Amino acid sequence: MDKRTVMKLALEWENPPYVPWNINFTIPAMEKLQAYYPGKDLEDVVQNHMVNVGYDIYFYEDIGNDCVRDNFGVVWDRSVDLDIGIVKGQLLEQPSLAGYIFPDPLAPYVFANVAGQLKEYGDRYRIFGIGFSLYERAWTMRGLQTLMTDFYDNPQFVHMLLNSIADYNITQINAILKYDIDAVMFGDDWGQQHRLQMGPRLWHEFIYPVLKRMYGAVVSAGKKVFIHSCGDVDELFDDLVGIGLNCFNPFQPEVMDVSALIPQYRHKLAFYGGLSTQQTLPYGTVMDVRRETRHLLELGKTGGYIFSPAHDVPKDVPLENMLAFIDEIQHQPGYLNLV
């Protein structure tokens, strides 16, 4: 049984032989792990179960002074945060798209790695990622605080901006669906540590109808829909499931009850993430990490769960804590029986 099949079983609650996993690392954390495994390919060490195809959020042009420009024209300052950076300036100074030209959704770079990735990691579950897929893309272009006030000041502009972003994404989704992929993962953070950023009323008015269009493009092709949305957003799960969501990430244990949600959404919504990156991984002992990992694996043993830390492993996580959860997931009996 290959990893792709294990993932499909987990996503359908069909008693996978073990809980599959997919772990991403920030650059400094990866360097720490690589130093421990000199000369080894970390893909071989970690044995992830997903392969990401497409460009995700990672198409940038280096413009110097520790800054990069993404394909939408947003400038990111990476002088401090090396992985993503912080938006610099304001691409859309006025509440208007006049004069702004969206990037080509079908540009060759978007699909450049698809065939190669599928060939190299063909045994894995295939995900096409669209990072900053809606609200986040809008605020990176307009500024977070400005977009928040635009909800009240310029509602028609917000509707137009969000729908234009969705049009771009849907064109891309329709093109990627020609490949043998399994799911599309949208990235869009809506939460704060406690509650939604914009509240349920504005979310339903502005974001929900556009999500429905985007998810619909994936669902109608018979593919799965994943969303990555940081923060306390579980009040939206029923609405999201209603428009086709299949799997939720990052499933942060500090902001939602992971132990209750897996059984509560059995056969409705799968979860991907769950291991604490705000407390256990940076501050816990090896035993704390092992205990929490085992608990999560137990929760997901009959399906509906993909193990991962609730964020790309941050740089402040001790090496021994990384090794601890890797050891736990790779010593699941069902996995050992298959390798």
Add this chain to the structure above:
Amino acid sequence: MNEMLKKLFDAILEGDQHAAAAHVQAAIDADIDPGEILNDGMVAAMSEVGRLYEAGEFYVPEMLIAARAMQASMVLLKPKLIQSNVKSAGKVVIGTVKGDLHDIGKNLVALMLEGAGFEIVDLGSDVAPDKFVEAVRSQERCLVALSALLTTTMPSMKNIIDAIVAAGLRQNVKIMVGGAPVTETFAKQVGADGYASDASKAVTLAHQLVKAA
């Protein structure tokens, strides 16, 4: 409440900056005491914004437009407050800690504190310990509010507090901390005087710390 101040209160609550400015000007023109305009019209409205936020009726956008309306009113009222020698609720030196560029949380806290009548010294984001020390040194007494979004930058909070202690200024300040991964326990560990989980609770905490100073 005076009818004019009630209109000002409502305009701020609704986030209508133009109406708020018009009502504060009308109140000034009617010779209402500037301290009364501030406290009964503006601070009371922002306090209600905080209550509605905690009750789950307001979210960040509503908080932002209310704060903007309050600021539009404050521009007109400030000269009158100075003339009348109305004292602020206290001074707050605020910033995100060294290494952390995420400033929306810090901005919300600053807006809500300003709405509660505090004077804000906003040092911005990615602020080094010596900048906080410098800012604290130039104040007689003040609150220091530190914000961090990331576990990787939370240790900077301790560095800043240690720098304030090393400069011999700790007794002049009360220090509050906040940000998504920050907890009450962490606040105690690094030697802060208080922790607030959101912008509204930060206002309550700031009042408590001023009282305790």
